[in-house]
Amino acid sequence: xxxxxxxxxxxxxxxxxxxxxxxxxxxxxxxxxxxxxxxxxxxxxxxxxxxxxxxxxxxxxxxxxxxxxxxxxxxxxxxxxxxxxxxxxxxxxxxxxxxxxxxxxxxxxxxxxxxxxxxxxxxxxxxxxxxxxxxxxxxxxxxxxxxxxxxxxxxxxxxxxxxxxxxxxxxxxxxxxxxx
Amino acid sequence: xxxxxxxxxxxxxxxxxxxxxxxxxxxxxxxxxxxxxxxxxxxxxxxxxxxxxxxxxxxxxxxxxxxxxxxxxxxxxxxxxxxxxxxxxxxxxxxxxxxxxxxxxxxxxxxxxxxxxxxxxxxxxxxxxxxxxxxxxxxxxxxxxxxxxxxxxxxxxxxxxxxxxxxxxxxxxxxxxxxxxxxxxxxxxxxxxxxxxxxxxxxxxxxxxxxxxxxxxxxxxxxxxxxxxxxxxxxxxxxxxxxxxxxxxxxxxxxxxxxxxxxxxxxxxxxxxxxxxxxxxxxxxxxxxxxxxxxxxxxxxxxxxxxxxxxxxxxxxxxxxxxxxxxxxxxxxxxxxxxxxxxxxxxxxxxxxxxxxxxxxxxxxxx
Numbered sequence: 017x018x019x020x021x022x023x024x025x026x027x028x029x030x031x032x033x034x035x036x037x038x039x040x041x042x043x044x045x046x047x048x049x050x051x052x053x054x055x056x057x058x059x060x061x062x063x064x065x066x067x068x069x070x071x072x073x074x075x076x077x078x079x080x081x082x083x084x085x086x087x088x089x090x091x092x093x094x095x096x097x098x099x100x101x102x103x104x105x106x107x108x109x110x111x112x113x114x115x116x117x118x119x120x121x122x123x124x125x126x127x128x129x130x131x132x133x134x135x136x137x138x139x140x141x142x143x144x145x146x147x148x149x150x151x152x153x154x155x156x157x158x159x160x161x162x163x164x165x166x167x168x169x170x171x172x173x174x175x176x177x178x179x180x181x182x183x184x185x186x187x188x189x190x191x192x193x194x195x196x
Numbered sequence: 197x198x199x200x201x202x203x204x205x206x207x208x209x210x211x212x213x214x215x216x217x218x219x220x221x222x223x224x225x226x227x228x229x230x231x232x233x234x235x236x237x238x239x240x241x242x243x244x245x246x247x248x249x250x251x252x253x254x255x256x257x258x259x260x261x262x263x264x265x266x267x268x269x270x271x272x273x274x275x276x277x278x279x280x281x282x283x284x285x286x287x288x289x290x291x292x293x294x295x296x297x298x299x300x301x302x303x304x305x306x307x308x309x310x311x312x313x314x315x316x317x318x319x320x321x322x323x324x325x326x327x328x329x330x331x332x333x334x335x336x337x338x339x340x341x342x343x344x345x346x347x348x349x350x351x352x353x354x355x356x357x358x359x360x361x362x363x364x365x366x367x368x369x370x371x372x373x374x375x376x377x378x379x380x381x382x383x384x385x386x387x388x389x390x391x392x393x394x395x396x397x398x399x400x401x402x403x404x405x406x407x408x409x410x411x412x413x414x415x416x417x418x419x420x421x422x423x424x425x426x427x428x429x430x431x432x433x434x435x436x437x438x439x440x441x442x443x444x445x446x447x448x449x450x451x452x453x454x455x456x457x458x459x460x461x462x463x464x465x466x467x468x469x470x471x472x473x474x475x476x477x478x479x480x481x482x483x484x485x486x487x488x489x490x491x492x493x494x495x496x497x498x499x500x501x502x503x504x505x506x507x508x509x510x511x512x513x514x515x516x517x518x519x520x521x522x523x524x525x526x527x528x529x530x531x532x533x534x535x536x537x538x539x540x541x542x543x544x545x546x547x548x549x550x551x552x553x554x555x556x557x558x559x560x561x562x563x
Contacts, residue, residue: 089326
């Protein structure tokens, strides 16, 4: 054996011969073609890989009855498994259901005096939504037309006060909505 | 081809085709003879004369063989009847007052129209069990309606052999245009196949010519308020209330944002849609959810049609006897939702007024 240096105790655990960098396999950059979890790779002869990368567009609504795309046609609903994406608007929570007597009273009031007991006033009075009041009551066609005409008159008076730019913006928004 | 050339070609196609065989009939007898003392001088209208000449037997036979009915019909006279529109009778009597009236395709076209309506309705209904009624009607019109029949007649090559006369609308009759006259011919041919063969053969004729055509159902489904419709539909299926959730977004406060919204019923995603605003994306997601339901199709190899219960033997439906195919009725899709509640909808529900006047059970008419 070659004579070794005798070093003080904290340094005894060092190596006294020249050390080399550890041998590692050569660094390979990640394959830039293998970057999509939804891609399907197929090996073809002559060292060729066929990659099918579906575009991130909306899926087609067409499907067969044997494997329907709509979950409504699946036999049962999927169980909630983990967190779901965030809602668009804050969930205010459902209001308590309106009792049968209250429903009858709402209909009676709406029938008797629709001008005083509007949908908004009834909704506030009976702790439900205006939509629900509209669902359980309705005016006769002639009365409904009168109310709609009055509201439309008020809106038209407001629209007359608009300037050119505001009118243009409203037209643009209406046209955009046609293409939704 | 420019517009002018196309117009000349279309006009020339509508004019009668006169072959050299018809020259033997010139000049017409009523012109060559001396005019009687009191009668006004007869004017020779070349177009009307050409249009009222009989069609060559060979042309009719060639047409019959071209569309595959060469061995089905007994003689070219039957084909001539099928291509003669009732408006032609007036023209024929003007030109040949001494000859018997020509046979027209009026009753054949009516029978064929009913048959085509039957085949198309059962085909579309069995293929798309969850389609709403108004879309079903639109699809049936797209498959066997007047426009399709006229286009099909042009493709078959009926234009040179069609016998018709353009008439303007009168208080008692509608106008007869070229498309109306053309449309009567495929209907008459379907009726001929039924009369000479069987109902199943007529259905095969319709499948070959009408149901092989591409019809885009997605463009026929139009929504007034898809969110409201989806709400009622999900309630009908007994699932949780639909909730809109934001799946992806980019550029929210920029000039061109993109939002991808999905509508969920519990943990199931019913549909998704993209848009440049949250409301637009939600609207499209509701549309996509309903389209996924409505456009669910029965695979062609599993299609069950009610007319398969008729035997595939010659004869009409009353006389034909033979083996019947099995038919397993599919459950009727109950996905359709009537819009709105009492009084607000554009849909009139039968008995709504008497019920509304009687008692306060308005909720029964909703959905």
